[in-house]
Amino acid sequence: MTLKIYGIAASRASRPLWVAHELGLAHEHIPLSYQGGATRTPEFLALNPNGHIPVVDDDGVLVWESMACALYLAGRFQGEGAEPLAAVNHAEQAEILRWSFWAVTECEKDALTFLMHTVAMPEERRKPQLAQEAERRLLPALRVLDQHLQIRRFLAGERFTVADICVASVLAWVQRSAELEAQCPRVSAWLARCLDRPAQQQVRALARRDSGRNL
Template structure:
């Protein structure tokens, strides 16, 4: 059985969602991203970044949530989250990297300066700048979904899971102005696996 280190109120929710979609057994090892345990020697031996999540699958130890999702989807490709051919696989990598490089830095900037930091440390101008930057990214996403329900092969894949998980606060980030992307986001989070995971997350 695979082990996923982290808590659901962290990026560990992403590989947990993937495991639920795939129907594979897993153990969630509770570890808070801000707790002392992530700085312990035992945990740093698994993840030298001192962050969550970390996946342990036999001899494989893997960090970075989106990479873990890709690995699990490919390992269990019969369940349909992976690409059907090289072109679909390339699109999965494209959208996952887009999520990591184009969308997540701005989404995190907004969250940091509106919710994560103590009130006295928040900078509204940086939160507003993040929202403005996300408008161009959401336009790209909305255009990609103009004639399709999903990002790759017009079926739900790990590409959708990764992008949707990064943009879980899509409406708060201004996503309501992008109807194609908004409908897609709702489809992703209406899936039974997402409902189970995010329902437990609270």
């Protein structure tokens, strides 16, 4: 198998895995955990010197950074009989790039704080105030996306693309936010549509198998 995806599905490896499942790509999944030292071995550091999952190894071409992995796979492969996830024109490419970078720079940190302090960490370590503050900081950005979705079903073009995967992968962490549902109903509905997709369900099943947590 020449395409390998390293990282348990209950991690940011879910992003390239989601792309691979959408496109029906033949790949080997190596469910390496980010705990227990597996990402600090010399063998793994040769793949990603940052010591993080995910890593994509496409026949010797190494990609790390989860969004880069997702964007790379979508651009590199066309699934058999599948709609393209990558841009088919420069206007779509502009949307895909801007929303993917937007998710990482404007949303990811606060979305992770919300997730950790609502469900992901053991209850005794959670600080509800940190979750509330993160939720409040996120809302202005989420309203921008809500506005964008006023006349669209998807983020770029008229179909589901890798932009939806990149952004939904981050916003899945705030899916339980009551404020998101109340203040950004279009984001909430779009997110539910994305997370209902069969490929995403398959990745979630892998995540449950790996650890029962979905970071």
